[in-house]
Amino acid sequence: MADTNYERQNPAFYALIALLVFMSIGPVLLLLINSLKLDVDITSGAGGLLFMPTIRNYETALCDILWYEPEHLRFCTIRFGGAFVNSLIIALISTALTLIFGCMAAYALVRFKFMGRDSLSLSTLAVRMIPPAVLLVPVFGLWNNSFCLDNDYGVGAWIRDTFGGRGDVCLAGTHSGIILVYVAMNLPFVIWILQSFIVQVPKSLEEAARVDGAGPFQVFFLVVLPLIKPGLAAASIFTFRIAWNEYLLASALADRDTMTVPILIVNNASEFDGLGTILATGMLLAIPPILFTLFASRQIITGMTAGAVKG
């Protein structure tokens, strides 16, 4: 059936597809090509596709983690490697936490009856409607002033005595601080997505598992979770990309050691010795989400519950 349908398509259909492909791949291709050019070639406007490819821009971008010192650099000014690791840590951990809390919360909202369930379910979505910019000021204030370990006693005092310095540790400027905000930001959406997947898991499957001797956690982890894998994959793509690309909150909450790649690019744009390095950084920034999406989308298989129940 599929074959015959393909043959009957109008040529205009192919033209449209080609246009869409060009529109989505074109910018990435442009980025890739230009990141392999020297600055002179980029700005000269001549050539376009005829140039001598070079990895110099990538060397500049990655200078802090390369095992050799690139010849063309006198100092390594960009700490891209560190920011990249920060981005990875923050995006991966916040995605993992969001999924763990999200699937449990969604399961509880779908399957358990408790007071205020419906309003709770709705209010999670309402949280999502608050723009990040509104969150920024209060979160910044709280993270810097309220959620701190005091330096008078306890852990804070111990840190002060052992490591010196002021000793009070605040959430602001830590990985945990940023991760926490991202988890809070993404949870409502993830809960919302996963609810619709969990609803589709037949109740009798859970009952069968209970009769088979599974406790509540075994029912959840051995029966429900494998069946909502497509939902988890979709949700993880979503959260990972948000955490990876987020700029506003990270710019306020990160410090020098915890800044993520988007912050690095913006902060250091003026310090770059040219357009090529920015393009190379952009290219590197794009790779992890692409890999992650490719990996996660493999898990999105439809018909996971086929054959579970009749009718």
Added chain:
Amino acid sequence: MPTIRLENLVKRYGAVEVLHGIELDMAEHEFTVLVGPSGCGKSTTLRMLAGLETVSDGEIYMDDRPISGLDPKDRDIAMVFQDYALYPHMNVARNMSFSLRLQKTPQATIDKKVGEVAEMLGLSPFLGRKPGELSGGQRQRVAMGRALCRDASTFLFDEPLSNLDAKLRGQMRAELALMRQNVKKNMIYVTHDQIEAMTLADRIVVMHGGHIQQQGTPSELFKNPVNRFVAGFLGSPPMNFLEADLVEENGALHAKGDGFSIRLPNDLATRARNKAVHKATLGLRPSDLEYTPDAPVDQSLDLNVVVSEYIGAQSVLICGCGDAKVTVELKSETPIALGETLRFAVRPEGLHLFDTKTEVAL
């Protein structure tokens, strides 16, 4: 195997009471069938036994041990669900061994058990397949295999055959009956299909409206139904009911209705007299009417044949008797013409009489 006792079992959903004090004793190794129309509370009773529904009042005992507070997994039961409820992400072998794996049984024991059960159910070639790749009958078998692997003392079946087509259902019913002989366990089976109930059960429990109407062996229930509901529910085609007045004529009690007057046998007449019943419902199974042109008037019905349904060796006639409809079952070779009024003799032992007001058998 433990004996199971339900004591005054009550189930309420909010203010609505759906089970009104179920009292039931199930002996060892007994195949008990709970049967009744939808909404009669049979599935709820089973699910309460399984621990999937809470008990509102009363208690369930297994060997005198109250179990209504226990989790399903601590009740030593296995259950086959109406919709099979197979784990779609596991293959047949893993589906069947799920409970054993939860109990951390050694792999060798699991393999042996799964092999045995698969052999018995003819599932050996399919152990590596996922439920989505099986036919309805095979899925049904896997669901049963999963229960059998568990080695529980009591098996619960919740309408296990209702999703199969008629032919497969007959086949699986026969297999169940065979399995019943090989597996010495308590079995409790819920169905709305009275044929399944009649063919499989050691004991049938007929339920209606949250009450047990009657329990006993299939033949007891078929021969001596305690009320009109049980009489009408068991048997296919169902029993005919004719409204009648009980009147004394020539020294004998007669059931007199629209177009018939039948002399009641002595024992039935005595019971009706003792209870001083004057209006009664006459119950006659289609198989208890026999085409006999020369039968005496007071032991027969004159019926006008309206429709004849040929079903092979037997035919079912739908006839008019006054305003009422009466079905008759007879051999297909009997020469019958539609539109004729024919005389059918009533087998005296097939006569049932119910008080019209209370619907209780006399």
